[in-house]
Amino acid sequence: MTYDLDKGTPGSRGMEEEMVSKTTSSTNGGSGVSRRSLIQGIGAAGIGAATASLAPRAWAQARAPVNLSFWTFENPQQRPWLHKRVKLFMEQNPTVKVDFQFFPFGDLGKKLSVGFATGTAPDGFVSQDWFMPTWFAKDLLAPLDVQRLGYPSVKAFSDDFAQAFVAGATKDGKVYGYPLWFYGFCNYLNTNQFKEVGLDAEKDWPKTWDQLGEVAKRLTVKSGERFTRQGFKFAMHAAQWTMIQFNPILVQHGGQWFDASGKCTINNAAGVKAMTVRASIARTYGAEDPADSIATAPLPQMDWLRERASMFFCHPIPLQAIASQNQKMLKEGYFRPVQYPGVEPGKGISTTYGFNLVVNARAPKEKQEVLHDLYKFIMSDLVDAWNDTAPFTYARKSGWTDNPEVRKFPNIDEIIKATNQGVYLPRTIVYNELADAVHRGVQRIMLNRADIKPTLDEIAAEVDRATEASKRG
Amino acid sequence: MAGRSTSGEIAAGDAAYARPAARPFWRLHFQRRITLWGIGFVLPTILFFAVFKFGPMVWAIELSFTSYDMVSMPAFVGLDNYRKLLADPVFRESLVNTLVYIAGSTILITVASLGLALAINTRVPGARYCMMAMFLTNLMPIIAVCLVWRFLLHPFGLITQLLQPFGIDRVDWLTSQSTAMPAIIAVTAWRFAPYFMVVFLAGLLAIPKDYYEAAEIDGAGGLLRFRHVTLPLLLPTIFFVVVISALLSARIFLMPYIMTGGGPGNATRVLSMLIYETGFSYMKMGEAAAISVVLFAIMLVFTMLQMRLFMRGERVHG
Structure with missing residues (x-):
C-alpha cells in the first residue's frame, strides 16, 4: 500500500504546528516566556520549516483532532469496502x-x-457523475488539489483517468471530483435458457435490436396469458434505470436529449424511432x-437472477449478488455478459457512468485537506477494492487492469x-x-x-419548462 | 392597638374603609392575577405553535413568492410560482388526483367504518375479537402495509387469484391508469376504516336504547330505525369522521410514494408527492412552497365547509 510509505512519521508540518502551539500555550499560560523557551520554540519552528520542504505531503490530521462527515450510497459490495477503507484510515490516523x-x-x-439547504451537508461525499452539473451550478464543490492527491499537475491527473469522465468533473480548468468506480452496462444472458431453445449464447447473442427481439421471442415461455419466462426485461422500477437503459438506444438511433440551444429533442424522428425500438x-x-x-430498488436484476427473464441490461453484476439469489447459476456458471445490441452488428454501445469523491466547498480548509488525504488513501489500493467489489471497474487507468486478480474474473474483457x-x-x-x-x-x-x-412531445415540453425555469433562476 | 382610644380606632377604620390604602403596583387585582396566571400557563403552548407551526406556515407562504434553490438566498418573484403552476399539466393532474383521492377515500372510509361499527354493535359472539383484529391494521407500520399490498396487488398476486373463480385471470391493479388510484383508495380504507369504526362505535353506544324501543313499538323495522334514529343521532360523529378522514387523505404521501411512485404515468401523483419532488429532488423550494399553499388552501376550504356543516348539525341535534 503506497499509503504506508507516505504515512511514516507525523510529518514536519505537524511538528512545526506542535512546537508553535507549545510556544503559544506557554505564552497564554501567563507564566511569561523565558528567553530559553522562546529560543527553543523558534529553533523548533525553524527545524519544522526546514523539514517541511523535504516532506511536502504532510498529514494534516497529525496536527489536531479532526471530525469529518462522509456520505455515500448503499450497495452490498461498494459501501462495506468504502467503510473498511475509512476505518483503516482512522486507525492509522487516530486524531x-x-x-x-x-x-x-x-x-x-x-x-x-x-x-446543503440546511447547512448539514457532509464535508465529503460520493457523487453520482450525473449530479456534477447540479453541484457546479450552485458552486457547492471545492476544487481538488491534485498535488495533494499525488499528481504533479491537472493534466497528469486527467491523463490517469477516462478522459470523458474527468471532463464531467472539471470546470474552468479545475478538477472537482476524484473518480472512483466507473462502468458500463452489458446484456446479461442466461446461457442455459439459450441452450434450452437451441441457441448458442456464444454465437447467437443478439447483435442488433431486431435480433434482440427475435431471440427474446424465442426465449419467451408463456402459460396462457401469463409469462412463465420473459425473453428480455427492461427495468421499470425507477427513473434512473429508465434513463440508463434508454440512453444508448436514443444515441444509437442518432438521437440526442438536447440540441445546441438546450431544447429537449427527445420527440424528434430519432427519438420516436428509439422509443419504438424500446x-x-x-x-x-x-x-x-x-x-x-x-x-426492487436494491436488486433491479431480480427477474434475471431468479430466471424469470433470460436477458437483462445491467451494470457489472457481482458474483455475491448472483450467489445471494441463485446459487445454482453461480455454481454452474450459466451466465455471461455480452455487449449491447446495435443498430448495426458490432456497433452496440451502452450507458456508462461513475462516481466521484468530492469535497464540500463549505467545509473548513483543514477538513478539506484531511479529506484529500482520506481520498488518496481510499484510492491507494485498487486491487484491494477489486477483491471486495469486483466486477465494478474504475475510471483510473493505472494500478489495476493488469493485475492477475482482475484478469482472472470471468468475462472481464466484455465488462471493460x-x-x-x-x-x-x-x-x-x-x-x-428529465x-x-x-x-x-x-x-x-x-x-x-x-x-x-x-407522449414524447409531452416529455419534451415538460423538460423545456424545467430548463426555462432553471435559466430564470 | 393598645393605648389608642376606641374613637381613634373607629376613625382609623372608617378612613381605611372610605379610602383603601394604595395597593403596591406589583399587587394586582385578583381577577387580573388569575388572567395572568392563565396566560402564563398557555404561553408555552402558544409559543410552541407560533414557532413550530404558524411560523413555518407563514415562512412557507412567504417562500411561495420567491425563487429559492435551498442554497442561495431566496429572490422575490411575485406571483411567478403560481403562474407556473397554472401552466403546468403535471400540477393540474396532481391536483385532480388529490381531489379524487380525498373524495374517494373519505367516502369509502366513512361508509366502511360505519358498516363495521354497525356490525360490531350487533353484539354477536366474537365481535370484540373481530374489532381487535381489525384495529391491528392501524398498528402495523405503514411501510410494511404498503410493501405487503404491493405484492398482494401484483397482476397475478393473491387478490387476483381470489378473483379467478369469477374468470378474472389478471388485473393490473397498480400498473394501469384506470385501477391504480382506486386500488390505493381501497388500501387507504383498509388501513383507516377500523380506526374510525371505533369512533362510530362510541357514537352508537351513546344513543339511548329508549329511542330504539319507542321506534320498535311504533312498528319501525331495522332499516327505518337506522334511518330515523341512528343516522340523525350519529350525524355529529359522521361529520367528525368525514372531516378528519378528509384531512388525513389530503396529507397522504407514503402510500402512493411506496406503492406506485406516483405512476403509472402521473395517475397516482398527489400534491404532497409533488411538493416533495419539486422541493427536494428539483431543488425548487419556491415552487414547492406555492404547491403547499394550494394544498393548504384546499384543506382550509374543506375544513371550514365541514365545520359549518358540523355546527349546523350541532344546532339541529344539540
Whole structure:
C-alpha cells in the first residue's frame, strides 16, 4: 500500500504546528516566556520549516483532532469496502474521526440537497457523475488539489483517468471530483435458457435490436396469458434505470436529449424511432410483460437472477449478488455478459457512468485537506477494492487492469469493453426533471399503451419548462 | 392597638374603609392575577405553535413568492410560482388526483367504518375479537402495509387469484391508469376504516336504547330505525369522521410514494408527492412552497365547509 510509505512519521508540518502551539500555550499560560523557551520554540519552528520542504505531503490530521462527515450510497459490495477503507484510515490516523453515513442509491442526491439547504451537508461525499452539473451550478464543490492527491499537475491527473469522465468533473480548468468506480452496462444472458431453445449464447447473442427481439421471442415461455419466462426485461422500477437503459438506444438511433440551444429533442424522428425500438420487445415481439416484475430498488436484476427473464441490461453484476439469489447459476456458471445490441452488428454501445469523491466547498480548509488525504488513501489500493467489489471497474487507468486478480474474473474483457465504449448520461442541471418525465412517459407507453409521439412531445415540453425555469433562476 | 382610644380606632377604620390604602403596583387585582396566571400557563403552548407551526406556515407562504434553490438566498418573484403552476399539466393532474383521492377515500372510509361499527354493535359472539383484529391494521407500520399490498396487488398476486373463480385471470391493479388510484383508495380504507369504526362505535353506544324501543313499538323495522334514529343521532360523529378522514387523505404521501411512485404515468401523483419532488429532488423550494399553499388552501376550504356543516348539525341535534 503506497499509503504506508507516505504515512511514516507525523510529518514536519505537524511538528512545526506542535512546537508553535507549545510556544503559544506557554505564552497564554501567563507564566511569561523565558528567553530559553522562546529560543527553543523558534529553533523548533525553524527545524519544522526546514523539514517541511523535504516532506511536502504532510498529514494534516497529525496536527489536531479532526471530525469529518462522509456520505455515500448503499450497495452490498461498494459501501462495506468504502467503510473498511475509512476505518483503516482512522486507525492509522487516530486524531481523525469520520462520521460515515450511507443512504439508498436513489435517495443520496435528495439527502445532499437537503443537507446543503440546511447547512448539514457532509464535508465529503460520493457523487453520482450525473449530479456534477447540479453541484457546479450552485458552486457547492471545492476544487481538488491534485498535488495533494499525488499528481504533479491537472493534466497528469486527467491523463490517469477516462478522459470523458474527468471532463464531467472539471470546470474552468479545475478538477472537482476524484473518480472512483466507473462502468458500463452489458446484456446479461442466461446461457442455459439459450441452450434450452437451441441457441448458442456464444454465437447467437443478439447483435442488433431486431435480433434482440427475435431471440427474446424465442426465449419467451408463456402459460396462457401469463409469462412463465420473459425473453428480455427492461427495468421499470425507477427513473434512473429508465434513463440508463434508454440512453444508448436514443444515441444509437442518432438521437440526442438536447440540441445546441438546450431544447429537449427527445420527440424528434430519432427519438420516436428509439422509443419504438424500446417498446417493440413487448409490443411487436411479445417477449416481455412490463407490468410483471419482482425487481426492487436494491436488486433491479431480480427477474434475471431468479430466471424469470433470460436477458437483462445491467451494470457489472457481482458474483455475491448472483450467489445471494441463485446459487445454482453461480455454481454452474450459466451466465455471461455480452455487449449491447446495435443498430448495426458490432456497433452496440451502452450507458456508462461513475462516481466521484468530492469535497464540500463549505467545509473548513483543514477538513478539506484531511479529506484529500482520506481520498488518496481510499484510492491507494485498487486491487484491494477489486477483491471486495469486483466486477465494478474504475475510471483510473493505472494500478489495476493488469493485475492477475482482475484478469482472472470471468468475462472481464466484455465488462471493460462496455465501459470504454459507453455513452454518458446527459449532463444537465435539470437531470432529475428529465429522468422523472422520461420515466412517466415510458410508463404511459409501456403500461397503458399510450402513443409514442404525443407522449414524447409531452416529455419534451415538460423538460423545456424545467430548463426555462432553471435559466430564470 | 393598645393605648389608642376606641374613637381613634373607629376613625382609623372608617378612613381605611372610605379610602383603601394604595395597593403596591406589583399587587394586582385578583381577577387580573388569575388572567395572568392563565396566560402564563398557555404561553408555552402558544409559543410552541407560533414557532413550530404558524411560523413555518407563514415562512412557507412567504417562500411561495420567491425563487429559492435551498442554497442561495431566496429572490422575490411575485406571483411567478403560481403562474407556473397554472401552466403546468403535471400540477393540474396532481391536483385532480388529490381531489379524487380525498373524495374517494373519505367516502369509502366513512361508509366502511360505519358498516363495521354497525356490525360490531350487533353484539354477536366474537365481535370484540373481530374489532381487535381489525384495529391491528392501524398498528402495523405503514411501510410494511404498503410493501405487503404491493405484492398482494401484483397482476397475478393473491387478490387476483381470489378473483379467478369469477374468470378474472389478471388485473393490473397498480400498473394501469384506470385501477391504480382506486386500488390505493381501497388500501387507504383498509388501513383507516377500523380506526374510525371505533369512533362510530362510541357514537352508537351513546344513543339511548329508549329511542330504539319507542321506534320498535311504533312498528319501525331495522332499516327505518337506522334511518330515523341512528343516522340523525350519529350525524355529529359522521361529520367528525368525514372531516378528519378528509384531512388525513389530503396529507397522504407514503402510500402512493411506496406503492406506485406516483405512476403509472402521473395517475397516482398527489400534491404532497409533488411538493416533495419539486422541493427536494428539483431543488425548487419556491415552487414547492406555492404547491403547499394550494394544498393548504384546499384543506382550509374543506375544513371550514365541514365545520359549518358540523355546527349546523350541532344546532339541529344539540
